[in-house]
Amino acid sequence: MRLWSNSFEDGGWIPARNAFATAAETDHVRLSDNLNPHLAWDGVPEGTRSFALLCRDRDVPSSGEDVNKEDREVPADLPRVYFDHWVAVDLPADLREISEGEFSSGVTPGGKPGGTGPHGCREGKNDYTGWFAGNPDMGGTYHGYDGPAPPWNDSIVHHYEFTLYALDVDRVDVSGSFTAQDVLDAIEGHVLDQATITGIYTTNPRLLP
Secondary structure (H helix, E strand, O other): OEEEOOOOOOOOEOOHHHOOEEEOOOOOEEEOOOOOOOEEEEOOOOOOOEEEEEEEEEEEEOOOOOOOOOOOOEOOOOOEEEEEEEEEEEEEOOOOEEOOOOOOOOOOOOOOOOEEOHHHOEEOEOOHHHHOOOOOOOOOOOEOOOOOOOOOOEOOOEEEEEEEEEEOOOOOOOOOOOOHHHHHHHHOOOEEEEEEEEEEEOOOOOOOO
């Protein structure tokens, strides 16, 4: 199976329009357009009954001690963990393309609602839910796609992995505000094929292209 995007090249920079936040001269960052990127795929295996889609940042600092702190920079050798930006299941088997902005356009304070999304899919909870917990302006449960907003003082560029899974089930066995890990656990043994493309992004002016 092959996955590609007209929004960015595999291994290339994700445009600011597809991000949650972008670099700014005042306050370091500002909210961006938060458009989900275009995605398309082919080479789908016979027997595919649905697709699941995840976007995960693999470079999130494992400690927040230095994150977004003045006169500090998050060290490159700090261990990194995943942060989930997009969780969707039950995309129909005949779907071959997602348009830019079809699933997300603009930042929704408190998060987009879950439930049924475009093409009859179900959208799970992303990790902005935990990041904004307790924030009076932004706190809430964030579903579906919310794009990159890495720390503005991180010393490394972040890598965002978009992975599409072709499944042998019509409906993934998850419910409620399910997470990416819930999906990965539920689809184990049901993946016929998968494809990944990776985009990079930063809000650190020192690292911007």
